[in-house]
Amino acid sequence: MTRSTRFAPALLTTTTPYHQFPDPETALIEPDGLLAIGGDLHPERLLHAYRQGIFPWYSEGQPILWWSPDPRCVLFPEQLRISRSLQKSIRNRGYRVTFNQAFPAVIHACAHRNTGPRKRQEQGTWLTEAMIRAYTLLHEMGHAHSVECWLGEQLVGGLYGIRMG
Numbered sequence: 001m002t003r004s005t006r007f008a009p010a011l012l013t014t015t016t017p018y019h020q021f022p023d024p025e026t027a028l029i030e031p032d033g034l035l036a037i038g039g040d041l042h043p044e045r046l047l048h049a050y051r052q053g054i055f056p057w058y059s060e061g062q063p064i065l066w067w068s069p070d071p072r073c074v075l076f077p078e079q080l081r082i083s084r085s086l087q088k089s090i091r092n093r094g095y096r097v098t099f100n101q102a103f104p105a106v107i108h109a110c111a112h113r114n115t116g117p118r119k120r121q122e123q124g125t126w127l128t129e130a131m132i133r134a135y136t137l138l139h140e141m142g143h144a145h146s147v148e149c150w151l152g153e154q155l156v157g158g159l160y161g162i163r164m165g
Contacts (some may be wrong), residue, residue, distance in 0.1 A: 012039030012066070019048045024068035033069030040064070041134035043141060050162050060128045075161065096150045103139045103146040106158035107132050138162060 010022040016039055027035040035054060039045055041064065049055060049066060058065040082090075090097070111127035138144035139160075149157035 009034050009066075010036040012036050012064075014038075014040045018042060018044040021049060021052055021054055021066065024053050024070075027068045027070070033067045033072070034065060035068045036066040037063050039066070041130055043134070043137055043143075046134060046138060046162075047143060050164050056131065057126050058128070059126055094151055095156075098148045098150065100139075100145055102148045102155060102158070103144065103160065104136060105155050106146040106148055106160050107135055109155065109158060110160065135160065135162075 009028060010026075012021075022035055024035060027033045041056065046056070052068070053072065054066050054068045056064050057067050107127065111125050111132060135144050139146070144160060144162050146158055146160045148155055
């Protein structure tokens with residue numbers, strides 16, 4: 001089965017074994033990469049999903065939707081190169097970058113980010129409270145990590161992710 005012949009995503013239940021996901025190659029073309037619906041956010045299910053290039057993405061009130069779009073973004077931190085001009089700008093403006101120092105603050109800020117010129121509160125981000133709890137647990141287990149950017153003592157930016165491999 002290929003992406004072009006599949007008509008419906010697979011259904012997972014909370015009793016579906018954590019390692020059991022459909023082949024990512026069978027993800028739907030439209031919507032791009034939808035692979036399965038249901039299941040739970042147990043750490044083992046999340047880790048098995050990420051190892052296969054699958055991730056949960058859904059909104060409050062929806063069932064858990066599992067995605068594997070092609071292509072998808074993968075970051076390789078060891079390949080990150082910060083230009084000298086950016087390093088200088090970071091230093092001169094008083095920014096400080098830390099790692100894994102404020103994971104809960106970063107994930108909550110991502111879930112409730114302020115956007116736009118008037119800094120209005122963005123509603124409806126995909127980071128539900130259940131997702132925040134799941135990723136925080138993965139952080140406590142050593143699998144989820146954060147990068148924080150500070151201006152003085154104020155958190156002004158950050159990102160989080162799951163480390164695989």
